[in-house]
Amino acid sequence: QYMIQGRESISNSGTAKKVRISTDRHDGDLAAFSVPKLDPQAYLTASFKVASAAPYLPGSVNLYRDGIYLGQGALPLLNEGQEVKLGFGADDLVEVEGREVRRQTGEEGIISSSSVQVQAWDISIRNLHDFSIPVTVLDQMPFSANENVVVEPMPLMTEPTQKDYEKRRGAFAWKLAM
8 A cells, every 4th residue: 555645636537647656765876887889878877776665666767867857767566675777878977989909800820721800999988977986898709609610819808807798698798996
């Protein structure tokens, strides 16, 4: 059962009416995500755990950033202790630049030759916020289903924080505190 604050008039015309049950304010943990090969933007997310003993009903939520209305998001049914992650759009204060620095295709070997393809990317990130924010950069590395094809990382590649990110084969994630 939910108590509606104040009085509400609901007509008997059969049309739908939304009634606000409550308003909650959450201080979420901010983070930025970027996939530089697809989009040079970093996207801001906020996550928090539901502290209320009453469940949050599924539906739309109004999203505000620094007191400015950004739009609406959607939430599923949430119970106490569940984590929520909401997107707040592109973050102009996290600059991401990804550029290809090397692409080479050729063959190696004298007696038996093999085809070789080399690709190298340089990804740089700059945080212009006046506070530290965790940034996750997502990228992929090809993988082979054929035992005769070998895929190796470049020798100077920064080791990813997580391989097979979210159980996606070949997806890498670098998690940085910036």
